[in-house]
Amino acid sequence: MSPAVPAPPEHAGAVTVDALGTVLRGLATPTTGDAGCEAGALAALLDLFDQTTQAAGARVRVLDIFHDRALAISALLKPQLAESALPVAAAHRTAADCLSAVLMRVACAYLAALQSRVAPKPTRTAGNAMLCLLDAYALCSLTAAPLPEGLWATAHALLTHARTMAAPTTQIAGCADAEQLHRELIALELAQPPHLAPPDFFNIADYVRSYSGAVQIQVAVPHRDLDSWFWFDTESDTGPTPLLRTAPEADRAPRVLYCSCQRLGQVLGHHLDLIDEGGSAADMYLPACLGHARTRRLLRRLQARWMAMPRRQHARREREAAIRMLTGFEAIWQLLDKRDPSAEWDNRTTGWTLLNDSANGFALRLDGGATDLVRPGVPVLIKGSGSRNWMICVVRWARCISPGTIDVGVELLSHGAQAATVVTGTPPKRHASHALRLPPLTSRRPRTGVMLPPAAASAGQDVVVAHLSGGRYRLAEAHIGDLDLQTQTFDLFELDESGNSVERPPGSSRQGS
Numbered sequence: 001m002s003p004a005v006p007a008p009p010e011h012a013g014a015v016t017v018d019a020l021g022t023v024l025r026g027l028a029t030p031t032t033g034d035a036g037c038e039a040g041a042l043a044a045l046l047d048l049f050d051q052t053t054q055a056a057g058a059r060v061r062v063l064d065i066f067h068d069r070a071l072a073i074s075a076l077l078k079p080q081l082a083e084s085a086l087p088v089a090a091a092h093r094t095a096a097d098c099l100s101a102v103l104m105r106v107a108c109a110y111l112a113a114l115q116s117r118v119a120p121k122p123t124r125t126a127g128n129a130m131l132c133l134l135d136a137y138a139l140c141s142l143t144a145a146p147l148p149e150g151l152w153a154t155a156h157a158l159l160t161h162a163r164t165m166a167a168p169t170t171q172i173a174g175c176a177d178a179e180q181l182h183r184e185l186i187a188l189e190l191a192q193p194p195h196l197a198p199p200d201f202f203n204i205a206d207y208v209r210s211y212s213g214a215v216q217i218q219v220a221v222p223h224r225d226l227d228s229w230f231w232f233d234t235e236s237d238t239g240p241t242p243l244l245r246t247a248p249e250a251d252r253a254p255r256v257l258y259c260s261c262q263r264l265g266q267v268l269g270h271h272l273d274l275i276d277e278g279g280s281a282a283d284m285y286l287p288a289c290l291g292h293a294r295t296r297r298l299l300r301r302l303q304a305r306w307m308a309m310p311r312r313q314h315a316r317r318e319r320e321a322a323i324r325m326l327t328g329f330e331a332i333w334q335l336l337d338k339r340d341p342s343a344e345w346d347n348r349t350t351g352w353t354l355l356n357d358s359a360n361g362f363a364l365r366l367d368g369g370a371t372d373l374v375r376p377g378v379p380v381l382i383k384g385s386g387s388r389n390w391m392i393c394v395v396r397w398a399r400c401i402s403p404g405t406i407d408v409g410v411e412l413l414s415h416g417a418q419a420a421t422v423v424t425g426t427p428p429k430r431h432a433s434h435a436l437r438l439p440p441l442t443s444r445r446p447r448t449g450v451m452l453p454p455a456a457a458s459a460g461q462d463v464v465v466a467h468l469s470g471g472r473y474r475l476a477e478a479h480i481g482d483l484d485l486q487t488q489t490f491d492l493f494e495l496d497e498s499g500n501s502v503e504r505p506p507g508s509s510r511q512g513s
Contacts, residue, residue: 019048019049019051019052020049020052020054020062022045022048023045023048023049023052023062024062024065026041026045027045027062027065027066027069031069031072031073031076033076035073035076035077035080035095035099036077036091036092036094036095036098038073038076039073039077039095039098039099039102040095040098042066042069042070042073042099042102043098043101043102045066046066046102046105046106049062049066056113056116056118056119057118057119057120059113060110060113060118060119060120060125061120063106063109063110063113063128064128066102066106067106067110067128067131067132070099070102070103070106070132070135071131071132071135073099074099074103074135074138074139077092077095077096077099077139078138078139078142080092081096081139081142081143081198082142082198082199082202083198085371085372085373085374085375086143086144086371086374086375086398086400086406087143087144087366087371087400087403087404087405087406088142088143088400090403090404092143093143093145093400093403093404094403096139096140096142096143096145097143097145097403099136099139100136100139100140100145100148101148103132103133103135103136103139104132104133104136104148104150104151104154106129106132107129107130107132107133107136107154107158108150108154110125110126110128110129110132111129111154111157111158111161113125114126114129114158114161114165115157115161122161122165123162123165123177123178124176126158126161126162126165126178127176127177127178127181128176129154129158129178130155130158130176130178130181130182130185131176131181133151133154133155133158133181133185134181134184134185134188136148136151137151137185137188138201138205141188141193141194141196141201142198142201143400144194144398144399144400144406145400145401146399146401149237150237151237152232152236152237152238152239153235153236153237155182155185156182156232156233156234156235156236157234158178158182159178159179159182159217159234159257160234161178162177162178162179162182163179179217180212180213181212182217183212183213183215183217183259184208184209184212184215186215186217186230186239186240186259186261187208187212187215187261187264187306188204188205188208189239189240190230190240190261190305190306191204191208191302191305191306192305192310192397194376194397194398194399195376195396195397196376197375197376197377197378197487197488197489198375199488200295200298200376200377200488203289203295203298203299204298204299204302206287206288206289207268207287207289207290207299208264209287210286210287211264211267211268212264214261214263214264214266214267215259215260215261215263215264216258216259216260216261216262216263217257217258217259218257218258218259219257219258220258221258222243222258222260225260225262225308226243226244227242227244227308227309228260228261228262228265228306228307228308228309229242229243229244229258229259229260229262230242230243230258230259230260230309231243231247231248231256231257231258231259232256232257232259233248233252233255233256234255234256234257235255236255240259242309243258244309245309261306261307262306262307262308264306265302265303265304265305265306265307266307268299268302268303268306269303271284271286271290272290272296272299272300272303275290275296276296294454294486294488297483297486315358316356316357316358316363317356317357317358318355318356319354319356319357320353320354320355321353321354321384321385322351322352322353322354322384322385323351323352323353323354323362323364323382323383323384323385324345324346324349324350324351324352324382324383324384324385325349325350325351325352325364325380325381325382326345326348326349326380326381326382327350327371327372327373327374327378327380328372328373328378328379328380328489329378329379329434329436329451329453329489329490330434331348331372332379332380332381332392332417332436333419333434333435333436334419335348335381336381336417336418336419336436337419345383350366350367350369350370350371351366351367351368351369352364352365352366352367352382353365353367354384355407359443360411360412360443360444361393361396361409361410361411361412362382362393362409362410362412363407363408363409363410364382364407364408364409364410365405365406365407366405366406366407366408371406373489374395374398374406374408375395375398375488376395376396376397376398376487377394377395377487377488377489377490378394378395378487378489379392379393379394379395379413379436379451379489379490380392380393380394380395380410381393381417382410389415389416390415390416390417391412391414391415391416392412392413392414392416392417392436392438392451393410393411393412393413394410394411394413394485394487395408395409395410396408396409396410396411397409412441413438413441413449413451413485413492414438414439414441414449415439415441416438416439417436417437417438417439417451418436418437418467418468419434419435419436419437419467419468420434420435420436420437420450420465420466420467421433421434421435421465421466421467422435422450422452422456422457422463422464422465423463423464423465423466424456424457424461424463431456433452433453433456433457434452434453435450435451435452435456435465436450436451437449437450437465437467437495438450438451438492445484445494447481447494447495447496448494448495448497449484449492449493449494449495450465450478450480450492450493450494450495451490451491451492452490452491452492452493453489453490453491454486454488454489454490454491455491456491457480457491457493458480459480459481459482459483459493460479460480461479461480462477462478462479462480463477463478463479463480464476464477464478465478465495465497476497477497478495478496478497478498479495479496479498480493480494480495480496481493481494481495481496482494
C-alpha cells in the first residue's frame with residue numbers, strides 16, 4: 001500500500017524541500033493494485049505538490065511523473081469498471097471520480113505551463129495533457145458518469161495552443177500529438193459512449209487510436225454533407241454540436257471550428273469491405289479488433305453514425321408510471337420457464353419510474369436497489385405495475401448522473417416471450433441452449449424471433465426448438481434465419497418454424513429433443 005501522505009503544514013512558507021521530497025518518494029512507491037487506494041493517495045500527493053515551489057521546468061518534470069502514475073492507476077481501474085454493472089459500486093465510482101479529478105488537474109497544470117511558455121518541451125507537454133483528458137473521458141464513459149467540468153474547455157485550449165505554436169522539425173520519439181488526440185476525443189464522442197458496452201468502447205477506442213487522423217477539423221464553414229458536420233466553440237466547455245440541429249451564433253465565428261468523422265467512416269468502410277472480401281486484419285496490419293465478426297458488425301453500425309448524424313425516428317411522450325424490470329438473459333429465461341412467473345415477479349425485479357416513451361421504447365429511472373448486469377446491449381423484461389403485459393427490451397443507453405443513480409433507454413423487441421430450448425447439431429454431437437422465443441413485432445420484425453446466448457447458433461442452421469404451448473411441450477424443426485440484432489450478451493435471429501412438429505406432455509424433457 002502507498003505510504004500515508006502527511007497533512008500539509010498550516011503555514012505556506014513551511015512547505016519547502018521536505019514536502020517535495022515527500023511527494024517524490026510517494027510517486028516512486030510501486031503501485032499496490034488497489035486502484036481506489038492509489039487514486040486517493042495520488043490526489044493527496046497532488047494537493048501537497050500544489051503547495052511547493054520549484055523552477056518552472058522542474059515543476060513540469062514532476063507533473064510528468066504524476067501523469068505516468070495516473071495513467072498506470074487508470075490502467076488498473078478500467079478493467080474493474082468494465083466488469084461492473086451500472087451503477088457501479090460506490091467504491092469504484094469514488095475511485096473513478098477521484099482519478100478523473102487528478103487527471104483533470106494534471107492536464108490543467110500542463111496547460112498553464114504551456115500558456116506561460118515555461119514548458120521545456122511544449123509538444124510533449126501538450127500531448128501528455130491530452131492523454132490525461134482522454135483517460136478521464138474513458139473513466140467517465142465506463143461509469144456512465146457526466147464528464148468533469150472543464151474537460152472540453154481544456155481540450156479546446158490545448159488544440160488552439162497546438163495549432164498556434166511552431167511545429168517541431170522532427171517528431172519527438174514517444175511524444176503524443178495534441179491535435180491528433182483531440183481528433184480521437186471527437187471520434188469517441190460522436191460514437192456516443194452511453195450507447196456502448198465496455199468491450200465495444202474499448203474496441204472502438206482501439207480503432208480510433210490508429211485512424212483518428214481521418215477526423216476533419218477546419219475553420220471554413222462546410223457547404224456539403226451537412227448532416228455529418230459538427231461545430232465547437234474553442235472558448236466553451238462543450239463538445240461537438242450537430243450543425244443541422246443548432247448553428248453557431250454569428251458573433252462566435254472567430255472562435256468556431258467545424259469537425260466531421262465522415263472521412264473516418266469512409267476509411268472504416270473500406271477496411272470492413274476488405275475483410276468481407278476475404279482479407280485478414282492481421283495480414284493487412286489493421287487493428288486486431290477487426291478480426292472478430294461481432295466487432296465488425298458493431299463497427300458497421302458505427303460507420304453509419306460517423307457518416308451522418310443519427311436522427312430521432314419517433315417522438316417522445318413524457319409521462320410517469322411505475323415499472324418493474326428483470327435484467328439479463330438467463331434471469332429472464334429462468335423466470336419465464338416457471339409455471340407461474342408472476343408469483344416471483346416482485347421478488348426478482350427492481351422498481352423503476354417511466355420518464356417518457358415512444359413508439360419503439362422507453363426511458364426509465366431506477367427507484368433504488370441493486371440492478372444486476374445493466375449495461376447497453378443487455379436484455380430486460382419489463383412490466384408496468386398492475387399490467388399483465390410482459391415486454392422484452394434491450395438496453396440502448398445508460399447514464400449515471402450521480403453515484404447510485406441510473407437512467408436507461410430501452411428499445412422494445414417483443415410483447416411477451418416464451419422460455420425455450422434450442423438444440424443444434426446432429427447425434428451424437430448435439431448441444432442444447434436456453435433461448436427466448438419472441439413473437440413477431442409488427443413495427444420491425446414480421447417473423448418469430450429467437451434470442452440466444454452469443455455464438456450458440458448461426459444464421460442458416462437447422463435446429464429443433466422446444467417450448468411450452470397450450471399446456472404441452474411443442475417440439476418443432478426450425479431454421480435459423482437472418483441475424484436481426486447482436487450485442488455483447490445475446491444474438492437475435494429470425495426463426496422459421498415451418499418444419500415438422502410434435503407435442504409432448506409437460507413431464508417430457510426438452511433437452512432430449
